[in-house]
Amino acid sequence: MTADADRALVERLLDGDPRALARTISRVENRSEGYRDVVSALYGHTGDASVVGVTGSPGAGKSTLVDELVGYYRDDGETVGVIAVDPSSPYTGGAVLGDRVRMGSAVGDEGVFVRSMSARGHLGGLSTATADAVKALDAAGFDRVVVETVGAGQNEVDVVRTADTVVVLVQPGSGDDVQMLKAGILEIGDVFVVNKADLDGAARTVADLREMLELRGGEGRTRVGHHGAVGVADERRDDENEDEDDEWSPPVLETVATTGDGVADLAGAVDDHRDHLRQTGRMRDRARSRAAAEIRTLLRQDTADLVEAELRRRGGVEAVAERVADRETDPYTVADDLLAPVQAALDRRQADDDA
Amino acid sequence: MSAEQGQAESERDRPIRCLVAKVGLDGHDRGAHVISRAFRDAGFEVIYSGLHRAPEDIVQAAVQEDVDVVGISILSGAHNTLVPKVVEGLAEYGALADTLVLLGGIVPDGDAKRLKEAGVAEVFGPGTPMSETVQFVRENVPTRR
Known part of the structure; x- marks a missing residue:
């Protein structure tokens, strides 16, 4: 494809042509010739979308919840782009990308753009391809971008890290899920959701999660009750308090994705987190560390x-x-x-x- | 430079993307599931539409997912109404030339002939071996750009 054709493609994307957007995502996904210039041309038009990553174990209800979230944003008059990453077979490289099936709110609505991506066969890594696809949706003017992925490995963790806010989904009564969280996903979650909250064991899972998050909060937080001494201890307490104001404590929410219960709370928590990032200047920190990671990968x-x-x-x-x-x-x-x-x-x- | 060589390689290796679509009031999706798996095992990326989609939904999904192949499965006899709508929708977006439209299901010969004239590349009836369909896709998938 020639440079002129690439410029035309970018123009059409910026005009909101869905086919140009779809083509651009294919270009970045396949790293086809000239894709770098396309991404470069788009970059100046990005940075306005609010990017949410949703991860969780298979069957936790990610797609269904994302569908509800998309519906909520649409009712609010916002446009939404979704990137759904699905695993592919390590043997044939083939994949059945099934998330679209569960995304009913997307059909017949130009304000929603859903793109399925296979988790394999990306030169330069899945996270690079996803980050570039997010840029394309951002540049095309979508207010919200949701990246959905199975939280199974480092690859997927890297993918959701491209988001401003990471939502981790857990289903009730699954000790295994909480075990998985221990293994690393706990650290990246900004908002935790116990989905299928109408099932037995939901309250227990919420309690388990909160307990683990307390531990993650570190000693600073648990020590708060011990102050009262004078001098050095008081000074230290002030420092701790300052840190605390700055520190985001991830909420644990309950949802029932199939009925939409709790989805408004989730949307609220995502916005709270975004506001927090803005107010504390961490939005900039995150953008910077994301850029650094991207440069290194490239x-x-x-x-x-x-x-x-x-x-x-x-x-x-x-x-x-x-x-x-x-x-x-x-x-x-x-x-x-x-x-x-x-x-x-x-x-x-x-x-x-x-x- | 080296990157160009790498890119040429990746272009060749790009997996074929297929949308397997169920349109209209037809709840029989065994065939669609079987073909989805066969395509997956052939190394294709398959997006399954789910049941009871309107032709416009299929067009929207095909455009957004930028697929090479749209395989429509219809067993209800409504192919003469629904399939042309999908083909016309793809043409409206300028996507028809880049998309191989296939039809699977129970379609009388006369209908198949008319639909092929309208833009369907091939119609596969009951009993078609999976290998034949996969082979057809490999040989006829449109080359891009």
Whole structure:
């Protein structure tokens, strides 16, 4: 695709043409030629959308809840873009992306744009592809962007990190879910939701979650009751209080996605969190750390591509691997050898800078 | 540079995206499920529409998901009414040329002929081996750009 065609595509996207938006997402998803220029052109038009990430174990009711949330935003007159990430088969690479089935509020409404994405086969990582797709929806003028993913692994955690607010969904009575939360998702949640709150065990799960969140809050919070001494202790207490005002304590909400109960509360909590980020200046912090992560990912991927090409030029990894296997050389020597031109170029640059 | 080579490769490896669609008041989705799985096992990305969709919903989903293939499953006999609406909707968005429209189900020969003239690429009746449908998709999926 030519640069002119790319410019036209971006223009159409900014005009709100759904097909141009869909095409752009395909471009970034497939990393097809010239996609970088497209994303660059879009970047200046982003930053206005409120981005919510929703994660949770399979069957927790993510899609159904997202559908309700979309309906709520639509009733409020806001437009919504949804990116639903589904796992794909590690064997064939194929996937049945089923979230659309449960998103009834989207049909026949131009103010909702739902895009399904398979979790596999993304060069440069799923989180990069998702972040770029979020940018496309943002630039196209959607007020809200919801990113939905199964919270199964690091990949998915990285994906929801592209959001301003991360909602973690848990279903009642599942000790396993809470175990999973211990393993890392607890740290990334800004809002916790116990869905299917009409089932037995919901109150227990809410209590368990609150307890775990207390622990996560750290000692600062639990120590509050112990002050009363004078001098140093008082000073420390003031510091703690200040930290506390700054600290967001994640609420634990109850919803029944199938009836829509609690969805308004969820939308409210998401907005509260956004306000909190704004007031404390953390919105900016998050944007900065997100940008840093994106830059690092891109650099890693680009240098890997360069090295890969050099490797191909030298007959591919197979040839050198053969020599290493025969003990003619060793992996470190091979790596040093391959990277020598890169190192030399960087050394030269540093010498120029020093001079 | 190297990145260009990489991109050319990724373009070839791009998985085929399919929308498997049930339209109208037809609750028989076994066939749609079977074809979805067959497509998945063939390495395609499959988006399933769910039951009882209006033709406009299918068009909207096909456009937003930017699919290469729309496979419509109809067993109710309403194909003459519903299928042309999907085809026309895709044409309105300028998406028809990029989309392979397939029809599966019980469709009389005369209807199949008319629908093919209207823009359906192929009609697959009962008993069609999965491999045949998968092969047809692989050979006829539109090349982009």
